[in-house]
Amino acid sequence: MATESKMDMIISLAKRRGFIYPGSEIYGGLSNTWDFGPLGVALKKNIKDEWWRRFVDTRADMVGIESALLMNPKVWEASGHLKEFSDPLVECKNCHSRFRADKVEGDKCPDCSGALTPARQFNLMLKTFLGPVEEAAATVYFRPETAQGMFVNFENVVTTSRRRLPFGIAQIGKAFRNEITPGNYIFRTREFEQMEIEYFIREGEWEKYFNHWLSEMKKWIKALGLPDSDVIYEEIPDGERAHYSKRTIDVKYQFPFGLEELYGLAYRGNFDLTNHKQTFLDPETNERFIPHCIEPTWGVERTVLAVLTSSYEEDEKLDRVLLRLPFWLAPVKVAVFPLMKKPELTRKAEEIATLLRPHFPLEYDESGSVGKRYRRQDEIGTPFCLTIDFDSLEDNSVTVRDRDSGDQQRIQISNLISYLNEKFQANHPA
């Protein structure tokens, strides 16, 4: 399968089945914006819920926050974003297209081969105005990362939740960047979601906790089902890291369009808390100091794109397209079919759907041949399809068909919930 065609197939599947639609489509769209449909939102929610369960709910050393998307511009002044958060921009002197200089090969315009201007720094902060008058005093910026929300609330969190070091603050939420060249589908957009952790430590322990978060990120990537061979952990060398960082790793994934950043991990020293004048008072030693911090960061949309591309499969033997998603990611867990559209079968099948719906995200489907219905579920990654036939009316069992092997098994209706729960538990990531 050619690289381009794989992306095209995924984009078309995602549109057709309600994962991802072009934004504002009925008005001609708005370039590089995307809307998540019913299955897309379920997939995103599975990612965010598992992330939160794994890194917040099940850990004694983590708390969550949700900070505002709009913050006082002084936050961005103190953090350095107003001055420094920029990418190098070049413009074609001929067609006036603009490009990120570090993404252009050579010194010619990729569109028309015209000459390019020298690079200048372009600030990525997305501006808006608060209040009814568009005056400079009311200029604010949408946050370009969730991270600063954790730093500016550091003392609030420490005092209200009586935290000792080490501990972390987690947040999931939208971020906005006025990217020079958005593109590659949902890979680079101007509006996106991040899942970030700021893990606060004593300086002497940074290496230990850096390694801890690296290992947690590796486990997470394994849970997503991304093959090891498609992921690299790139150490950013001296001179290319931010001046305050002693170690940074870009986690890169082999997307169909190339090896690109999926996640990041950085030791940020105490740069951010120093900027915001946030300190920590050790209740045992009475010593006041500025903690250091490790920052693992994950993009939600890049995660969606990585799992869609890694799980997409064209199974020629069974003549089907398949999303081989780990079960926990699948937007629909179980599909229920009556063998035929006969009242006695549809009644029984609806009864079973009602029984299972409180336990598993479920689709009921009675249209077309069973083979066609299997294919419909395979291409959205549904792990199990249940068929209710005439024997079911006599023996109270159903046929359960496994997505990956196509194997079928008869299971008693009274055992269905525990049977499926066991299957999902066995498949759940460590």
Ligand code: ATP
């Ligand atoms: P890039 O080099 O690709 O521009 P970055 O190094 O600027 O990314 P970070 O500032 O480290 O990215 O952001 C943390 C995470 O947020 C990234 O690893 C990525 O998953 C996600 N992310 C960043 N920018 C975008 C974007 N424009 N669209 C979608 N996701 C993004």
